[in-house]
Amino acid sequence: MENNESLKSRRSINFFEPNIEISQDKILELIEIANLAPSSFNLQPWKVVVVKDSERKKVLRQCAFNQPKVEEASFVLIIVADPLAIEENIDRVFDSWEKLGYMQHEMRQTYRSMVYQLQGEPDSLKRKFFAIKNASLFAMNLMVAAKGLGLETHPMDGFDEACVKKEFNIPEEKIIPMLIAVGYLKKDIQLLPRAFRRDLSEFVKFERF
Ligand SMILES: Cc1cc2nc3c(=O)[nH]c(=O)nc-3n(C[C@H](O)[C@H](O)[C@H](O)COP(=O)(O)O)c2cc1C
Known part of the structure; x- marks a missing residue:
């Protein structure tokens, strides 16, 4: 399938063609698919x-x-994980579930308690894991979607989070799991072969760890 080709050909690109502007429409299309x-x-x-x-x-x-690459890429996305997304989105999620028939109205409180039990209170470590885990899936979706749109990417966690928060007005309680540079591969750059991946026998276990 096409998306497996995107996964197989995705690489972390160190050299982007500088000064290539990507339209706002294309940026939004990319984010819409990742979403x-x-x-x-x-x-x-x-x-x-x-x-x-x-x-x-x-x-x-x-x-x-x-x-x-942060400067050479056409644009860079600051991926923000939001521990407060539960408070922000839970009612809208439940409204849509009720409307579409996923959930009976009487189950709302039960589901709400399950969410808080699983994902913890706003300040908890559980809540931070929840936010980072899910935002990282969004980030991976975005990198695969980028390939589908003919774009290259590079995820990065080599940055000072406090500096990014300060310079880009990101509230203190948010977490930044990574930046993703997006653009086109620089002309005449030959990528080195993909570096090692472990053999499956090293990390795949069946039935028991
Ligand atoms: C969360 C995350 C953070 C990363 N941070 C950086 C970074 O700051 N700088 C960098 O050059 N590469 C960074 N990388 C890229 C990895 O080095 C790269 O994904 C890995 O070497 C495998 O190469 P590939 O993506 O081309 O298969 C990061 C990758 C991930 C997933």
Whole structure:
């Protein structure tokens, strides 16, 4: 299938063709597809800051240990995991479930208690895991979707989170699991072969760990 080709050919691209602008429509199309990612109780605990202005990319590059790809990529996405997405989205999720027939109205309180039991209170570690886990699925969806649109990507966690939060007005309680640079491979760059992957026998267990 086509998406398996996207997965097989995706690479973390270090050299982007600089100065290529990607239209707002294409950026939004990419995010729209990524937004179909699954999430726990469909709570979608992600937000995205699109950084495409060259001056803003320079600022982000400084927060990202001066990695040149941050500036050379057409745009960079700051993936934001939002621990408060439960409070923000739960009513809308339940409304849609009721309307579409996924859930009877009488089950609302039971489901709400399940969400809080599983994902914890806003400040808890559980809640942070919830946000990061789901936002990372969104991020992976986005990287595969990018391939489908003819774009290349590079995920990064080499950055100073406090600096990114400060420079891009991201509230303190949010978490930034990664940045994703997006653009086109620089002309005449030959990628090195893909680096090692472990043999399945090292990490795949059947029935018991
Ligand atoms: C969460 C995450 C953070 C990463 N951070 C960086 C980074 O800051 N800088 C970098 O050059 N590569 C970074 N990488 C890229 C990895 O080095 C790369 O995915 C890995 O070497 C495998 O290569 P491939 O993606 O081409 O298959 C990151 C990858 C992930 C998934």
